[in-house]
Amino acid sequence: MNNLYVEAFVGGMLIGLGAILLMLLNGRIAGISGIVNGALSGFSVQTFWRWAFILGLVVAPFVASITGFTLPTSLPVDTATLVIAGLIVGVGTQIGSGCTSGHGICGIGRLSKRSIVATMIFMGSAITTVAITNLF
């Protein structure tokens, strides 16, 4: 068994654990795009948990580095493409009410029909995008 498969599975379990903890303790769906969007409304008692969750995500690499896991040091595309992609991801996740975490893990985990459909669509769209990009 390839070590990378084990890391992917164990990492996935940690993602699921973090997400279910947010439900068990805060009663919230761990959808990153939704949490970020809610945090954009500013600092208030209602949004503090969102900022705390985001802080947890941002400091995670420092904790991970203790066990030897590091962040990537190069990106596959140029900054102009990242600006366009970021914009589309921001718009798309708000119109579609979720991303990989909210629909892909929490939504499918709840067996939500909307999330199962959303995940199939964004996976299909992403796979198609990569296939088309490869032609150029």
Place this chain on the structure above:
Amino acid sequence: MKYIISAAVSGLILGLGLVVSGMVDPVKVIGFLDLFGNWDPTLAFVMGGGLCVYLPIYHLVVKPRGKTLFDEPCQLPNNSIIDIKLIIGSVLFGLGWGLSGICPGPALVNLSGGQTGILAFVLSMLLGMILTNRFSK
């Protein structure tokens, strides 16, 4: 205060998962999405691992309880309609994800890596969210 700590711990564990699983590496993500080319199936195990934890705990504990461990109500989406917004939004999200190999969680986790491309992606994503909020009101 306890809700702030529990949210921070949840975010930290989820972020660790994104690093350990390889989801933070856009090269790997694009390899996973390259189904018709040089496909790297590794990241399929990430969703598998996540659902192995989330699905049973949700259905065995959260759903029957209906409340958090602190006895507060769980805030669950009650919309079950598959509408045009869900479809268009998901198509767009997939387009952006496929172009970059980056989705919102890994974008935030990568911020401390100091790459300008990541910062550009995150700022642009925030702008996209703000613009969508403005025009959907």
